[in-house]
Amino acid sequence: MNASHVSVWNRLGKCLLLVLCLPLMAAQSSLADKCTVRGQVQYPSLKSRLFKGMKNYDGHHMQAQKPKKSDGIVMLIPLDRKVSAPPTPKPILTQRGMNFLPRVLPVTVGSTVYILNEDNEYHNVFSRTPGATFNIGRRPPGHLHPQKIKRAGVVRVFCDIHEHMAAYILSLNTPYFIRVKADATYELKNIPAGRYRMELFHPNFPRYKKEITVGGASTLQHDIKWR
DSSP: OOHHHHHHHHHHHHHHHHHHHHHHHHHHHHHHTEEEEEEEEEOOOSGGGOOOOEEOTTSOEEOOOOOOGGGOEEEEEESSSOOOOOOOSSOEEEEETTEEESSEEEEETTOEEEEEEOSSSOEEEEEOOTTOOEEEEEEOTTOEEEEEOOSSEEEEEEESSOTTOEEEEEEESOSOEEEOOTTSEEEEEEEESEEEEEEEEOTTSOOEEEEEEEOSSSEEEOOEEOO
């Protein structure tokens, strides 16, 4: 093999190596552009915001749910690009122990929420939220009802039989959201670099809003505190 042949084979070898490495380089670049956003949520006192117990339709005293740290939902709304938010896979809003669980259910717009009765008596779940009204009627124990949520925003949900019961379906136009943990921490993983409006929804407090920039580091620490 003469020198010209060796040169040709060397060039072909380099081209082949580049072709083989491109997917790996693209994957590494993609991973490098993703970030974890985490932090601590410093809630105002929850003790002064407890609900009082009420009586249900047949006069039995019922205790409404107490606010919890995990009722908070942290979300990131992109400011410099549009994103698609596919439907949330089979979110369930259950009735158990004469309460809604979870008290706050985050989903993406267009998701179908499955309303499940796990109690031993009837419930009648409804909402009068403008643009998202529904009334599923009296449903027996064990009944599962699909309800599509077509608008973004907060959909307030009640039971027409047990007036102490209340829940919130949080319908979002972003796929980047997470529930606050019981220890008041949160962690959003695989967030693309860019500018975002961070929001925290909790039904007992004003909504927190703050613009942040993601990128330049693998982890962004952002603690949330109301002023």
